[in-house]
Amino acid sequence: MKVTSIVDGIIIDHVQSGTALKVLHYLHVDPTSTRLALIMNTDSHKYGRKDIIKIEESDDLDLTALGFIAPQATVDMVRQGHIVSKHKPDRPVHLVNVISCVNPRCVTSVERGADQCFHLDDSGVYRCDYCDEKAEL
Amino acid sequence: MSEQFDRHSGEVPSTDSVFPNHVSSRSLQGRSLVTLDDISLPQIKDLLDRAAYIDSHRREVAHTCDGRVLATLFYEPSTRTRLSFETAMLRLGGQVIGFAGAQLASVSKGESISDTLKTVSNYADIVAMRHPKEGAALVASRAASVPVINAGDGGHMHPTQTLTDLATIRARKGRLTNLTIGMCGDLTFGRTVHSLISTLCRLGQVDFVLISPDELKTPEYILERIDASPTCTYRETSDLGEVIGDLDILYMTRVQKERFFNEDDYLRLRDTYILDEEKLKAARPDMAILHPLPRVNEITAGVDQDPRAAYFEQVRNGMLVRMALESALLGDELPGYQVRKEVQA
Numbered sequence: 146m147k148v149t150s151i152v153d154g155i156i157i158d159h160v161q162s163g164t165a166l167k168v169l170h171y172l173h174v175d176p177t178s179t180r181l182a183l184i185m186n187t188d189s190h191k192y193g194r195k196d197i198i199k200i201e202e203s204d205d206l207d208l209t210a211l212g213f214i215a216p217q218a219t220v221d222m223v224r225q226g227h228i229v230s231k232h233k234p235d236r237p238v239h240l241v242n243v244i245s246c247v248n249p250r251c252v253t254s255v256e257r258g259a260d261q262c263f264h265l266d267d268s269g270v271y272r273c274d275y276c277d278e279k280a281e282l
Numbered sequence: 283m284s285e286q287f288d289r290h291s292g293e294v295p296s297t298d299s300v301f302p303n304h305v306s307s308r309s310l311q312g313r314s315l316v317t318l319d320d321i322s323l324p325q326i327k328d329l330l331d332r333a334a335y336i337d338s339h340r341r342e343v344a345h346t347c348d349g350r351v352l353a354t355l356f357y358e359p360s361t362r363t364r365l366s367f368e369t370a371m372l373r374l375g376g377q378v379i380g381f382a383g384a385q386l387a388s389v390s391k392g393e394s395i396s397d398t399l400k401t402v403s404n405y406a407d408i409v410a411m412r413h414p415k416e417g418a419a420l421v422a423s424r425a426a427s428v429p430v431i432n433a434g435d436g437g438h439m440h441p442t443q444t445l446t447d448l449a450t451i452r453a454r455k456g457r458l459t460n461l462t463i464g465m466c467g468d469l470t471f472g473r474t475v476h477s478l479i480s481t482l483c484r485l486g487q488v489d490f491v492l493i494s495p496d497e498l499k500t501p502e503y504i505l506e507r508i509d510a511s512p513t514c515t516y517r518e519t520s521d522l523g524e525v526i527g528d529l530d531i532l533y534m535t536r537v538q539k540e541r542f543f544n545e546d547d548y549l550r551l552r553d554t555y556i557l558d559e560e561k562l563k564a565a566r567p568d569m570a571i572l573h574p575l576p577r578v579n580e581i582t583a584g585v586d587q588d589p590r591a592a593y594f595e596q597v598r599n600g601m602l603v604r605m606a607l608e609s610a611l612l613g614d615e616l617p618g619y620q621v622r623k624e625v626q627a
């Protein structure tokens with residue numbers, strides 16, 4: 146399939162509709178200085194509506210956060226205008242400094258320099274290592 | 283943590299096949315205790331065995347930790363808990379340093395927990411820490427180079443309280459399973475209750491009777507934990523008098539004033555579940571009454587004389603489990619403890 150908008154990079158497809166900008170935020174992609182294309186709230190066979198993110202020159206991108214923020218997404222690798230591979234985001238057991246704990250009673254709210262550490266629990270939910278609070282967007 | 287456990291598992295003595303519930307304290311040596319979920323059931327049972335052994339061998343164990351120094355770092359005051367940790371180390375022959383409450387500002391000067399623990403690791407062989415923030419003990423254990431015992435982190439975890447409760451149940455009933463255990467009072471915010479239920483669910487074969495007003499019922503995730511145990515059950519009720527005759531253990535809790543928005547709600551709910559001599563008449567003669575203390579008025583003073591009252595015994599058991607824990611984490615063997623195993627066999 147011929148790809149539009151980018152030549153070498155990635156397509157993050159099947160992103161929950163309306164959340165593409167949040168996904169960029171968690172991937173530390175700066176939309177003011179990155180060559181990218183956003184398609185938001187388009188029709189999806191699977192989910193009704195979805196967002197699509199296309200990012201040019203994405204080799205340095207750390208996609209770890211996708212497993213948390215968009216686990217249902219598909220990542221397509223694009224080379225010379227063609228999709229060469231597709232994969233689902235990993236769901237890493239540990240997330241370090243990807244998301245922050247929202248619990249005001251959590252030690253991470255006062256401890257300077259503490260890493261924000263989350264782990265995947267048995268029911269597939271990311272929880273703060275310190276206070277067990279559920280991860281929230 | 284599992285890494286540490288694996289590292290030591292090769293050292294477990296061969297007698298373990300004879301004593302499947304026994305784990306050498308060497309598997310706890312050098313480790314921290316942040317939550318009871320970090321340690322195995324055999325390790326928990328071993329700590330309770332050690333506490334019982336210490337109780338009957340006070341003189342033999344009095345020099346187990348000679349030359350050791352315990353640091354008690356109490357970022358919020360809890361004099362009872364601190365005294366228990368400190369007395370435990372003194373009775374093992376060790377010494378104590380530390381700070382609490384008011385002294386804190388001058389000691390820490392706004393220093394991070396990590397930096398304080400890295401500093402204190404140079405002075406002390408083991409640390410007991412209490413802190414108002416949830417997860418503070420994990421931060422401390424990751425920064426320290428010596429074992430850290432969580433002495434309470436913001437109502438999040440308080441593993442030595444649960445060990446104390448288990449030791450008291452076992453001392454009174456001779457077992458931790460095949461029991462009907464009533465939990466009474468504030469079951470919404472009572473973290474000691476949640477932690478005790480969770481640990482008993484790991485052991486199995488407990489029927490819980492959850493006695494509380496509708497406003498203070500047990501949270502869903504705790505009920506799910508009981509449901510997930512194939513051998514534990516629960517029922518909920520708001521009437522203590524109706525169920526007291528079924529119970530092997532009655533665990534009373536304090537209803538904390540700060541949980542309520544207005545005084546009237548607090549007074550109404552606080553007075554709902556008061557245990558007095560009249561209610562006790564319907565209870566079994568061998569029921570044991572536990573309470574994490576301090577109490578407000580949920581148990582009348584007249585009950586103290588009843589042989590079923592076990593809450594002051596809990597205080598002694600608290601010191602004993604802390605003695606067991608401190609010596610085990612330090613890797614200091616209790617003189618003669620091995621001999622007792624052979625006696626058991």
Ligand SMILES: [Zn+2]
Binds near residue numbers: 251275277
């Ligand atoms: Zn947290």
